[in-house]
Amino acid sequence: MAKKFAVFTSSDSTYFPLCRLLLQSLKDHFHDEIVPQYYVVDCGLTDDQKNSLQNNFEVNLVEPKHDYGVPEKFFFSKAMTVRAHLPEYAPSADHFIWMDADAYVLNGSLLNVIDQALDEFEVVAVTEAGRSYSSFQRKDEYVPAFNSRPTEVTQSISDYNGQVNRHFFEEDTARYMSGFQNINSGMFGARRDCELWALWKDAVRGALARLESQFWASPRLDFLFEQASFNKVLRLNSIRLGILPETFNWNVDRRLPLVDVENRRLCCPEPPYETINVLHLLGSTKRRYYQPNYFRGPPVETPIVLTYANVLRLLNREDHVPDKVEVEEIWTRF
Template sequence: MKTREFGPESAVDRGRVAVVTGADSNYFWLLEGAVESLRSAKERYGFELVVLDFGLTDEEKAVLHDVHDAKVVTAPWIVDVPEHHKTRRNLAFGARCTLPDLLPGIDVFLWFDSDGWVQDDVFYERYIEAAWEGRLAIVREEEEAYPFDWPLMRWNLGNQILGFGLFLGTRVYLSPAINNGFFAAKADHPVWKCWRRRFESAVRRSGKIIMDQHSLKAAIALDRIPTTYLGGELNWICSRGRPVYDPVRKCFCLPYPPYTKIAVMHLAGHDKDCRRQLICVDGGNYETALTYRQRTAPPTRSVAEPLPVPSTSHPLN
């Protein structure tokens, strides 16, 4: 019988579900926004919130525990990689493929990057439903609003060849692009063993620790693990495709009709806190940050006020 270490079973999910995230002190300001945005879903679904400590201070860990009701876990190195890679911060790359070992007794894991935040609690149902069906739930990093990015493609191909060799690396590269900032799987899913084996091998072969996403992609492509690809609104990468704003629904949306509400905003990449010019679906532009705590809505217009002419530089035009 499994030992309960985090809390009671969730009646909604037929077992124990943990939403797991992690950060160091440099990302704490984003981490707080992420866990705040999860509060509504946590109250609704009763999952357990776990934060992996990649270099947090005692004060930050106390805030997570006392204010946000999160269990903070200082994870050990489990994967077999060269010793010089085994820093606390590098656990951000090495810990995700070992979640069932780090957190025994959990039935389903949902990884949630600390630079993301929830706009619609439906994200939880979509990820967890696929996981309970015995599949890895993940989002493809392939969207019509994401422009062609040659430097990113070259970086991916180069690392995948370094990590897996010319033939297998090319096969991995040609498989569907993924983003492992958000994913869900049962504790007994084959992804964990396949991912860990591919990660350890890729790190030793390439000499790079940043092989976590590449090795998960290799596990999907080469080991053919059961996978469900979810829609882009469940992990929208704002640096690759700027969202639009719907002032009626008061939410950020996909930048093409029918302007689906984005469930998870992901601030992957650089300039996470910079302000951006967005377009509204009813016309006009406004400037806002996209972080959970700094985001703003556009100024309210009078009904009689004519709509501004949208910027011709935006992909909606």
């Protein structure tokens, strides 16, 4: 019997254009063997935006019930705490996929790969490490070339992950966790019959209790409570975890992809130039300008913001760009 899939994301009024583009990309690519049900966690959508999502994408709107008493300054917290409760909102689904609203599906293999992987594993996800990724954080607002040195380096990724682990966990646990690559919780798949859900809820409560004891003194790290809890559950328990390649959750803040115009795709910047399946514009990458670098095709002289719509234009797939989607519509909101 075919498994029933539920695909979740979240949005408020600011993220609405991103959410709409994500759903459009899902709709463009998932239309053959597997037809999932779509759910959008409403974190502050307007009535018009809700109607737009329901009319155009037939989504189920979810009112999040679990905020765990997170301070109001973390206005996006419900989009995080709700992730441990997905089975409660889609009671008929067997498999669940979470995708952040600032991610975009670029080809149709994602759902089939996760479907097959969940036959063997209880959870599938992608680490924030990859052979093509930078080992350092960078603060460039404009990145002139893909292989250029950043103008300002803050710290190594491994040092940063160690700092996050020490922030949320006792010393022994933090040391143990630092031996693993960090898993990004912005795109993952999980089965209903999995220990993840109950353990994740407990881990989130524990992380929040620790932050409360620290008076929420480090916003730069505090907002990672949900992802840190996700990693702790997966690394400290006997949950069968399948790690997908970085092409299934390409973190733009770690390395820019190559544009392959001839084959209409984005690809890894290292041989053998694997196709990128999911593009994820984390953090400030949503408002940076980039100089596209081409694997095959003519160069673009003017730096652009790497939106989903602009990516499709770079790949000569303008026919897939949703109507009335322009850069200004999205990025003036951030």
